[in-house]
Amino acid sequence: MNIGKAAKLSNLTIKTVRYYANIGLVKPEQNTSSGYREYNDEEVAKLKFIGKARKFDFSIDECKELLSLYEDKNRTSKEVKKITLEKISQIDSKLNDLKDLRNELSFLASNCHGDDKPNCPILDELSKN
Amino acid sequence: MNIGKAAKLSNLTIKTVRYYANIGLVKPEQNTSSGYREYNDEEVAKLKFIGKARKFDFSIDECKELLSLYEDKNRTSKEVKKITLEKISQIDSKLNDLKDLRNELSFLASNCHGDDKPNCPILDELSKN
DNA sequence: TATATACTTTCCCCTTAGGGTAGAGTAAAG
DNA sequence: CTTTACTCTACCCTAAGGGGAAAGTATATA
Numbered sequence: 001m002n003i004g005k006a007a008k009l010s011n012l013t014i015k016t017v018r019y020y021a022n023i024g025l026v027k028p029e030q031n032t033s034s035g036y037r038e039y040n041d042e043e044v045a046k047l048k049f050i051g052k053a054r055k056f057d058f059s060i061d062e063c064k065e066l067l068s069l070y071e072d073k074n075r076t077s078k079e080v081k082k083i084t085l086e087k088i089s090q091i092d093s094k095l096n097d098l099k100d101l102r103n104e105l106s107f108l109a110s111n112c113h114g115d116d117k118p119n120c121p122i123l124d125e126l127s128k129n
Numbered sequence: 130m131n132i133g134k135a136a137k138l139s140n141l142t143i144k145t146v147r148y149y150a151n152i153g154l155v156k157p158e159q160n161t162s163s164g165y166r167e168y169n170d171e172e173v174a175k176l177k178f179i180g181k182a183r184k185f186d187f188s189i190d191e192c193k194e195l196l197s198l199y200e201d202k203n204r205t206s207k208e209v210k211k212i213t214l215e216k217i218s219q220i221d222s223k224l225n226d227l228k229d230l231r232n233e234l235s236f237l238a239s240n241c242h243g244d245d246k247p248n249c250p251i252l253d254e255l256s257k258n
Numbered sequence: 259t260a261t262a263t264a265c266t267t268t269c270c271c272c273t274t275a276g277g278g279t280a281g282a283g284t285a286a287a288g
Numbered sequence: 289c290t291t292t293a294c295t296c297t298a299c300c301c302t303a304a305g306g307g308g309a310a311a312g313t314a315t316a317t318a
Contacts, residue, residue, distance in 0.1 A: 002285095004294065014295085019276055034284055035296060045256065052255045057230050060275070070252050080251045081243035084234055091231045095224065101186055102220045105213055114210035122209045123199050126181045127174065131314095133265065143266085148305055163313055164267060189304070 006039035010047035017047060025050065025064060046070075058087060135168035139176035146176060154179065154193060175199075187216060 006028075007014045020026045021037060026046045028037045039047075049070060053063045065083060069075045111121040135157075136143045149155045150166060155175045157166045168176075178199060182192045194212060198204045240250040 002295075013276085015276060015278085018296090023275095036284080037295085048258070049256050052257075054275090056234060056255075066252070066255065070256060073247065075247060075249075076245045077241050077247065077249035077251070078243045078245060080249045081238055081241045084238045084241070084251055088231060088234050088238065091227055091234070095227050095231070098220055098224050098227070102217060102224070105185060105217050105220070109210055109213045109217060112206050112210045112213070114207045116205045116207060118202065118204060118206065120204075120206035120209045122206075122213055123195070126178050126185075126195065127199060128181075131266075142306085144306060145304080147267090152304095165313075166266085183304095 001039050001044075003037050003039065006037075006044050006047060009044050010051055012047055012051055020047070020050065023060070025060065025067070056087070057091065058083075062087070130168050130173075132166050132168065135166075135173050135176060138173050139180055141176055141180055149176065149179065152189070154189065154196070185216070186220065187212075191216070 001009075003014055003017055007017045010017070017026070018037075021028060026043050028039045028043050030036070031038050046067060049067065050063045053066055054060075058066060062083060066080070069080050069083075108122045108125055113119070130138075132143055132146055136146045139146065141149075146155075147166075150157060155172050157168045157172050159165070160167050175196060178196065179192045182195055183189075187195060191212060195209070198209050198212075237251045237254055242248070
């Protein structure tokens with residue numbers, strides 16, 4: 001099938017599918033006469049796999065790693081779990097940062113009257129030495 | 130003072146300070162004979178202000194807005210509070226997304242034995258139709 | 259004064275993960 | 289045979305700078 005159908009089946013944009021071909025993530029055969037990429041079901045399955053992994057916040061490099069584990073019949077579940085736990089830990093760290101940030105901003109906002117007067121604790125804090 | 134000192138005083142890198150000059154965020158005088166940028170205390174104060182706002186996750190465009198409010202003696206605290214509350218709401222939305230993601234990944238990981246066998250619910254989920 | 263060292267300048271490429279568009283070629287339908 | 293739909297490559301764009309080259313400027317030392 002052509003790229004349009006592969007994109008539709010995998011719920012990705014054509015641009016994305018072409019990008020994955022260019023970086024060697026999912027490389028289909030290329031019709032020699034037309035130059036069109038030709039996808040088969042297996043490649044569509046990989047595209048779907050990557051699409052899901054991307055939604056789980058895995059980077060392209062991590063997707064590459066997961067995909068190679070996915071294709072390796074001898075891989076252990078230990079290897080996959082390790083990557084997943086690392087991702088969870090990254091997410092936890094991001095969560096903590098965002099929570100701290102939210103607390104500080106929320107504190108500033110609650111101290112700001114938000115009226116028509118110029119006095120503003122938010123700007124005061126930002127301009128503090 | 131030259132850019133190196135301004136960077137040191139504002140706890141930013143020279144690259145960053147130069148970038149802010151290029152995009153017109155903090156534009157110092159430029160010595161006509163040497164071509165060196167010349168910062169004064171007020172500009173350093175703005176750099177510090179921006180540095181803090183960036184730490185609070187405000188984008189460059191938002192910093193530009195906050196900076197103009199900061200410089201406007203007639204601005205109301207309402208205007209500043211509005212931007213801050215929007216930022217908080219953006220952060221909340223990011224927090225929710227990350228929490229959902231964490232839950233799903235954590236569920237997958239907890240169902241994965243993580244041993245030397247190939248069976249892996251994580252990959253199963255990623256390759257599900 | 260000459261030189262060594264430190265500082266600064268502009269310029270260009272690089273990062274993530276594609277998006278947008280142009281111009282040209284190919285395939286399928288009427 | 290023409291129109292329409294599809295695909296190709298190639299180029300520039302994103303946010304917020306980082307890295308480094310080549311060249312000019314300023315300052316400290318011999």
